[in-house]
């Protein structure tokens with residue numbers, strides 16, 4: 001793992017710890033001061049945009065990574081096989097991503113599906129943006145359990161690409177989505 005990715009992972013771990021820490025105020029204050037010191041160090045040189053795998057690398061690829069170096073979002077490594085996309089999050093997502101107590105925030109499920117479906121469309125060589133994402137929450141998604149995300153293209157007409165996807169917790173599709181992507185450029 002390179003240094004940037006390792007830092008992103010360390011910050012995700014920090015965010016998880018911060019979300020549920022119960023240490024005393026002096027320790028919180030010390031942690032805040034340390035965090036601000038680090039922020040100061042990292043601001044000494046900044047990029048114009050978040051580093052990401054170039055979109056073009058998704059075209060025809062078997063693997064594609066999304067925001068692996070951005071600790072504010074869950075990184076996702078997708079696998080493309082036989083025209084379909086799959087991603088796994090082996091350890092699941094932790095309490096930093098909670099919505100209802102002990103369960104995943106619905107918006108995070110929608111985010112994961114949008115990421116996977118848009119990457120799938122790009123994998124098929126269509127530069128497109130999300131025009132519409134319809135999400136059905138079928139069951140609560142548990143935290144800290146393995147998750148899987150799948151996606152397929154189900155239709156194409158002119159500039160429009162229709163997709164379906166699901167977020168799986170074991171054998172249960174907890175979130176289902178239909179995504180419409182419109183080709184740009």
Ligand SMILES: CCCCCCCCCCCCCC(=O)SCCNC(=O)CCNC(=O)[C@H](O)C(C)(C)COP(=O)(O)OP(=O)(O)OC[C@H]1O[C@@H](n2cnc3c(N)ncnc32)[C@H](O)[C@@H]1OP(=O)(O)O
Nearest residue numbers: 055114118122127128129130131132158159160180182184
């Ligand atoms: C940002 C640029 C990035 C470029 C690189 C891409 C790489 C990958 C990026 C990865 C991104 C990651 C994912 C992200 O985060 S993408 C970020 C979130 N998405 C956006 O910001 C998109 C914002 N919207 C737009 O830019 C425009 O509205 C688009 C481009 C979508 C269409 O405006 P445009 O003026 O171009 O086209 P049109 O209006 O003639 O419509 C064309 C056809 O589509 C149909 N339609 C449209 N909207 C809807 C709708 N809501 N429901 C149902 N249908 C809809 C419409 O009826 C028509 O159908 P038809 O009459 O032909 O049958």
